[in-house]
Amino acid sequence: MATAARGASFALPALPRSGVVIPAMAATFLLLLTVLPLSMLILGSLQVEGREGLTLANYANVYSDPRTYRLLSNSFLYAVGTAVLALSLGTALAYIVERTNVPFRRAFFAVTLVPLIVPGIVSTIAWVYLASGKIGVINKAFMALLGLTDPPFEIYSLLGMIWAEGLHLSPLVFLVMVGAMRAMDPSLEEAAVTSGARPLRTLRTVTLPILMPALASGALIMFIRGLESFEVPALIGIPARVPVFTSEIYEALRRYPQDYGSAGSLGVGLLAISAVGVWWYGRLTRRAERFATITGKGYRPRTIELGSWRWPALAFLVLYLLIVVVMPFLVLLFVSLLPFYIPSLDMFQRLTLKNYVTVLEHPDTLLAARNSLLLAVSTATIAMALTAVIAWIVVRTRLPGRRILDLLAFLPIGIPGLVLAVALIFELISFPIPIYGTLIILVVAYVTRYMPYGMRTNSAAMLQLHHELEEAAAASGASWATTFRKIVVPLLWPSLVAGWIYVFVVSVRELSSSVLLVSHDSIVVSFVIFDLQVSGQSNAVAALSVLLVLSLVVVVGLTQRVSSRIGVKGG
Amino acid sequence: MAMLTVASLRKTYTTDRGGVRAVQGVSFTVEDGRFYTLLGPSGCGKTTTLRCIAGLERPEGGTIQLDDEVLSGDGRFVPPYDRDLGMVFQSYAIWPHMNVFDNVAFPLRVGRARATSAEVRKRVEEALALVGLEGLEDRPAPQLSGGQQQRLALARALVRKPRLLLLDEPLSNLDAKLRERMRIELRELQRRLGITTVYVTHDQGEALFLSHRVAVMHDGGIVQEGTPREIYRDPSTGFAADFVGNATFLAGDVVEDGIAALGGRVRCSMPKDLRPGEKGLLVLRPENVVVRGAPERRPNEFGGKLEIAAFLGDHLDCIVAVGDTLVRARAHPSVQLRRGQDVWVEFPVEHCVAMRDDGWRPRALQRSFGEDEE
Numbered sequence: 001m002a003t004a005a006r007g008a009s010f011a012l013p014a015l016p017r018s019g020v021v022i023p024a025m026a027a028t029f030l031l032l033l034t035v036l037p038l039s040m041l042i043l044g045s046l047q048v049e050g051r052e053g054l055t056l057a058n059y060a061n062v063y064s065d066p067r068t069y070r071l072l073s074n075s076f077l078y079a080v081g082t083a084v085l086a087l088s089l090g091t092a093l094a095y096i097v098e099r100t101n102v103p104f105r106r107a108f109f110a111v112t113l114v115p116l117i118v119p120g121i122v123s124t125i126a127w128v129y130l131a132s133g134k135i136g137v138i139n140k141a142f143m144a145l146l147g148l149t150d151p152p153f154e155i156y157s158l159l160g161m162i163w164a165e166g167l168h169l170s171p172l173v174f175l176v177m178v179g180a181m182r183a184m185d186p187s188l189e190e191a192a193v194t195s196g197a198r199p200l201r202t203l204r205t206v207t208l209p210i211l212m213p214a215l216a217s218g219a220l221i222m223f224i225r226g227l228e229s230f231e232v233p234a235l236i237g238i239p240a241r242v243p244v245f246t247s248e249i250y251e252a253l254r255r256y257p258q259d260y261g262s263a264g265s266l267g268v269g270l271l272a273i274s275a276v277g278v279w280w281y282g283r284l285t286r287r288a289e290r291f292a293t294i295t296g297k298g299y300r301p302r303t304i305e306l307g308s309w310r311w312p313a314l315a316f317l318v319l320y321l322l323i324v325v326v327m328p329f330l331v332l333l334f335v336s337l338l339p340f341y342i343p344s345l346d347m348f349q350r351l352t353l354k355n356y357v358t359v360l361e362h363p364d365t366l367l368a369a370r371n372s373l374l375l376a377v378s379t380a381t382i383a384m385a386l387t388a389v390i391a392w393i394v395v396r397t398r399l400p401g402r403r404i405l406d407l408l409a410f411l412p413i414g415i416p417g418l419v420l421a422v423a424l425i426f427e428l429i430s431f432p433i434p435i436y437g438t439l440i441i442l443v444v445a446y447v448t449r450y451m452p453y454g455m456r457t458n459s460a461a462m463l464q465l466h467h468e469l470e471e472a473a474a475a476s477g478a479s480w481a482t483t484f485r486k487i488v489v490p491l492l493w494p495s496l497v498a499g500w501i502y503v504f505v506v507s508v509r510e511l512s513s514s515v516l517l518v519s520h521d522s523i524v525v526s527f528v529i530f531d532l533q534v535s536g537q538s539n540a541v542a543a544l545s546v547l548l549v550l551s552l553v554v555v556v557g558l559t560q561r562v563s564s565r566i567g568v569k570g571g
Numbered sequence: 572m573a574m575l576t577v578a579s580l581r582k583t584y585t586t587d588r589g590g591v592r593a594v595q596g597v598s599f600t601v602e603d604g605r606f607y608t609l610l611g612p613s614g615c616g617k618t619t620t621l622r623c624i625a626g627l628e629r630p631e632g633g634t635i636q637l638d639d640e641v642l643s644g645d646g647r648f649v650p651p652y653d654r655d656l657g658m659v660f661q662s663y664a665i666w667p668h669m670n671v672f673d674n675v676a677f678p679l680r681v682g683r684a685r686a687t688s689a690e691v692r693k694r695v696e697e698a699l700a701l702v703g704l705e706g707l708e709d710r711p712a713p714q715l716s717g718g719q720q721q722r723l724a725l726a727r728a729l730v731r732k733p734r735l736l737l738l739d740e741p742l743s744n745l746d747a748k749l750r751e752r753m754r755i756e757l758r759e760l761q762r763r764l765g766i767t768t769v770y771v772t773h774d775q776g777e778a779l780f781l782s783h784r785v786a787v788m789h790d791g792g793i794v795q796e797g798t799p800r801e802i803y804r805d806p807s808t809g810f811a812a813d814f815v816g817n818a819t820f821l822a823g824d825v826v827e828d829g830i831a832a833l834g835g836r837v838r839c840s841m842p843k844d845l846r847p848g849e850k851g852l853l854v855l856r857p858e859n860v861v862v863r864g865a866p867e868r869r870p871n872e873f874g875g876k877l878e879i880a881a882f883l884g885d886h887l888d889c890i891v892a893v894g895d896t897l898v899r900a901r902a903h904p905s906v907q908l909r910r911g912q913d914v915w916v917e918f919p920v921e922h923c924v925a926m927r928d929d930g931w932r933p934r935a936l937q938r939s940f941g942e943d944e945e
Contacts (some may be wrong), residue, residue, distance in 0.1 A: 010699040081818070185662050185664060187660040187661070187663045187664035188666060189663050190625075190627050190651075190658075190664065191658065191660055191664035191724075192677065192681070193626075193627070193650075193651045193652050193664070193665075194625050194626075194627070194651050194652070194654070194656060194657070194729070194737075195652075195654055195657075195677050195678035195681060195682070195727065196652045196653075196678055196681050197677070197681040198652050198683035199652075199679075201681055205677070205681070206666060209666075209668040210666070210667065210668060213666070288683070427722065445836075
């Protein structure tokens with residue numbers, strides 16, 4: 001019975017050699033990408049420069065410092081706040097767009113994908129210009145309109161950090177919750193209604209409890225993302241003197257001499273917290289699978305008639321788009337067209353394209369753009385190909401240890417980018433392979449970080465694919481490689497492409513690993529933006545940010561267009 | 572006393588594949604305590620009709636009335652949660668986050684008239700006993716088997732003692748043996764409780780077995796309504812004859828005392844309005860066709876060749892080629908017939924009633940493996 005549901009028993013007998021070779025290669029790759037750097041991180045954190053042997057001195061140093069506990073509570077508050085904000089916004093949006101008859105819901109759907117593309121570094125900088133106490137446009141506007149003497153908002157605060165990060169993560173929650181709502185059998189709610197439950201009671205007693213596993217795992221993922229985020233803590237947290245784990249690790253390595261001991265032991269601490277989160281997440285999703293009531297087919301959910309509430313709901317959507325998409329983009333556009341930044345309407349008379357010329361003429365820009373593109377394309381390709389094979393092994397074969405492969409490929413979801421970079425630095429200190437400061441080490445870091453996304457896309461798609469399709473190919477005389485190439489890949493194509501685009505975009509956005517790993521020859525666009533911002537060249541930053549966002553939108557749009565004409569459409 | 576009246580119901584809907592269909596002017600009445608079935612192929616509008624009765628869809632026109640209360644129509648629309656009914660869904664819709672007890676107790680706890688907890692316990696136990704699930708109160712719902720989920724869904728629909736029970740293809744997700752058993756139990760339960768019931772199915776066997784009355788639906792309308800016997804014996808349209816049971820269609824010009832078919836004349840009785848020269852249709856059920864190895868020179872006897880003779884235990888399923896026409900017949904299992912031999916088929920005149928030919932032809936029997944559609 002288990003055979004019918006899952007693994008194909010043909011897999012092994014039909015491929016005597018590749019049946020061992022390919023899984024072994026995949027396992028080696030995974031060990032090199034995940035277990036090795038993590039071991040080096042732990043080992044490195046147990047060493048002190050100039051001393052022999054292992055010691056707990058670094059931990060004693062760091063964890064006896066009361067500052068570390070402020071760090072811990074800051075990180076925790078920041079991550080929890082971020083998760084709560086992102087989750088409530090994203091869920092409310094998903095419910096309104098997916099389940100009600102709000103006007104223009106289809107159009108809204110397309111627009112929500114835009115903030116997914118915007119790099120965290122860009123949105124963080126935009127919020128500095130919008131809501132900083134001294135120079136924030138929103139503050140100036142409120143002060144002028146309401147005659148206030150003090151700015152009503154201050155982005156340089158814990159609340160400001162939560163606001164910027166929570167908004168940035170909310171579109172991700174939106175997508176997750178839309179998926180969860182579509183996977184829900186509408187007759188579960190209809191059964192409640194025909195049992196006499198009114199709409200609000202149905203929402204409370206049936207809809208929300210059934211969405212609970214998705215909500216809980218979404219909350220955990222957002223918590224982890226908040227914990228490991230770098231842009232907001234570095235650009236807002238450091239000036240605001242709200243240190244969190246990531247900003248502290250970054251500063252430890254920026255100091256002279258570099259404090260590897262603190263960075264390592266803080267990194268291990270952060271890793272431990274997020275590992276607990278990931279473990280808990282794993283438990284929740286397993287429970288969610290038990291909850292799943294059969295099929296897995298997409299449902300057309302019932303839409304709730306909002307009546308006169310349609311317009312307030314629409315207003316909520318429009319306000320969200322203004323805050324998350326329109327205002328950040330406009331403020332950056334405004335700043336990018338100014339010779340210097342003063343938040344005043346008078347500046348509209350001094351608009352200039354000079355910043356764009358400066359940015360485009362700078363040799364670093366071109367180099368960074370080339371590097372980013374090269375990195376994103378290779379990362380997306382390697383990550384999707386690697387995880388397609390691993391997903392196949394996990395879903396289709398009955399190899400002992402395939403669960404471990406699954407776990408290893410998923411593990412990096414809990415490794416903060418900054419911590420991974422520290423681990424890779426430790427690794428390169430121990431094994432002097434000359435790749436430090438090259439694009440190769442960046443590809444290694446990116447592939448490791450984004451493997452979990454590829455894994456999730458590919459294994460979900462693979463589970464949908466009936467194993468008899470491959471067995472039919474094998475029965476027709478096709479080898480494993482031919483079957484994979486001619487049957488599996490074409491059928492997985494739509495999700496491969498979707499996953500590829502996603503990994504491409506997040507690779508271009510990547511900053512928290514790059515910031516520690518780039519050298520002058522391997523700079524990437526996100527790093528250049530970060531660097532310019534730190535050195536105070538705000539107008540150039542804005543121009544570069546606008547260019548980056550526009551080109552990402554164009555690239556994603558084009559890729560989706562082109563790819564929709566290739567391959568088999570998912571039925 | 573509960574009598575359901577549906578009059579001139581209209582509703583446009585999109586099918587699962589995205590096409591637009593409509594329920595147009597559906598009218599019927601379900602007498603108190605009767606088991607009424609809407610039977611038809613997918614997309615015929617039967618489920619939409621049921622969902623309108625439940626209030627899950629808002630009809631565009633027509634009225635739905637339970638006894639004297641207008642549920643829908645005349646500018647009124649009672650929301651589903653205020654309708655006195657119980658419904659069983661095709662997927663059962665058992666709430667996975669509740670145990671068996673809480674699933675069944677739900678309707679007693681959310682309705683307008685709340686019951687005390689002692690009352691709730693008593694009625695849940697009664698409902699579970701009714702469907703044979705007593706003792707499973709504390710079991711988490713996802714741990715139930717398909718058959719148990721189905722019973723649970725039924726208990727939940729009945730626990731409020733509603734005036735109307737709605738069932739949307741409740742047996743279609745069960746395997747054949749279990750479906751057979753649930754069919755019997757459902758019939759007994761309905762007859763015992765005497766609850767007015769509307770049932771939706773595409774399975775003609777279920778419809779005939781369970782119902783007091785059956786409405787055959789096609790393209791958004793009811794094409795024939797009657798007792799199972801009437802529906803099977805005297806189909807009023809080609810579609811109804813084809814959909815309910817197996818049949819051989821003989822079409823031809825109406826002649827004196829019969830129709831011109833099979834290279835001769837098939838004698839049959841004729842409705843009064845069908846005159847010689849018009850197109851007539853004769854629908855023959857397989858059990859009413861006699862197959863013999865030798866001719867007996869009786870009326871309506873035709874010679875042919877035995878194409879298929881398949882042993883099915885309680886009968887022999889035969890397909891006989893008479894000229895170009897394939898005739899389906901059912902013979903006693905002891906009859907010795909061999910594939911390819913010459914046989915004679917007889918259509919006893921008392922079973923032959925012609926109707927006006929509306930052009931409908933069954934897809935079931937074709938000589939080649941052409942298109943194979945279910």
